[in-house]
Structures are given as structure tokens and as C-alpha cells.
Amino acid sequence: MPGKFVVSLTCAKNDTDKATVAFVVANAAVASDKKTLVFLSIEGTRLSQKGYADDIHEEGFAPLKDLMKSFVEAGGEIYVCSPCFKKRKLDENNLVPGAVIVGGAKLVEFMGEGAPSVSY
Template identity: 30%
Template sequence: MKTKKLVVVISRGMDDERSSVAWSIANGGINNGLDVSIFLVSSAVDWVRKGAAEYARPNPEDPTMKDMIQNVINAGCTISVCPPCTKVRGYTQDDLIEGVQIKGSVVIHEPIKEGAAVLTF
């Protein structure tokens, strides 16, 4: 049986609880056997800057952001960030946590063409 795919596009940063919901849903997808891809745009790219998610917990009912992000990486899922969104913040690849790549939206097009469900936050 072919693994079903889920693409989660996150545009919310540390000031919005919906970002926590997005990471929580992505982790739920992983726990349910989905092949998850994350694409971060706008202020969401701040989540993967080294040290940024260490103590953040927008929703106290969810695990820490650091744990949710690390779980996605540990599961071998793709986390990509928008190149212009990183550039405008002055971030380079060296500023991001290991396992995150700066790549354009083309990285989510293939899973979408293969029928991935897409959620945006």
C-alpha cells in the first residue's frame, strides 16, 4: 500500500497559536503513518532558526515546539523554508537547525501532484 502524503504550509510565527496547531497536526499525521512535508513561509520561518523554539509553547496543551519540530525531523520528513522569507530576515542556512532546507515551493509540488492533502495555517 502506498503511503499517503500530507503537505502542511505554515505562515504563522511565534505570536500565533495556530502555528502550534499546525505542528501538532503534522506530528499527528506522522503518528498515523502519513508522509509529511512542511513548508514554512513568512514569520513561520522563525520556528526553525537555531534556538528559537527552545522554550516556546504557544499552546500549553501541546508538547513544546522544539519537541514537535524535532519529531518531524527525526521521522525523516521534509521541512523546507521559503528562500525570500529567510533572506528578508537575514537568515542563511547556517542560522537554521539541522534537517531544515532553504528551498522554494517546488519541493511541495511533487507531493501535491501525487495527490497529497494540503493544509495551510
């Protein structure tokens, strides 16, 4: 099933259940041969930082750091909202593998051909 899929994630340690489920769904999408993007915005941008997700492990799921790693290794991309990132004064030199800081236009470009999306 070729095509695109977007998972928009606004949570991190403020709602670890949503953060975890977002990457579970993203992994399912990329495994279904979809060009898959996770868009981190608001508090979700914190997940772009190496080490931040290391202690997040919801019962019944793989640890979040493992879900993020497998997503990127499978070809998934992580876009990080630039204004949200800057507002939180995060470190551009500490990005997790696969993460790229982008403006909203880049997300619109990716979704421009009608990519389905879910939000957490």
C-alpha cells in the same frame, strides 16, 4: 495509509498557537505513515532557526521545540521558503535539523500527485 501530507505554516511567535498546532498535526500525519512535509513561509520561516522555538510552549501541548524534534526524528521534512527566508535575512548556517531552504517549485513537485494539505 501510505501517501503524502503537507502542513503549510506562516506563523511563528506572531501566533504561537497556530505554530504549535501545525506541528501537532504534522506529527499525527507522519505517525500515520504519511510522507509528511511542513512548509515554512512568511513569519514561519523564523522557526527554521536553532533556538528560536525554545521558549514557545502553549498550554495543553508539548513545547514546540519538542514537537519539531519528534517530527523530524519520525522522518518528517521541513521545507523553508527561500524568498521569505532571504527577506528576513535569516542565517543559512543556523538551520534546525531537517530544514532545507527551497523554492516554490520544490513544494509543487512534492504536492504534484495530489497531496492533501492544511494551512496555519
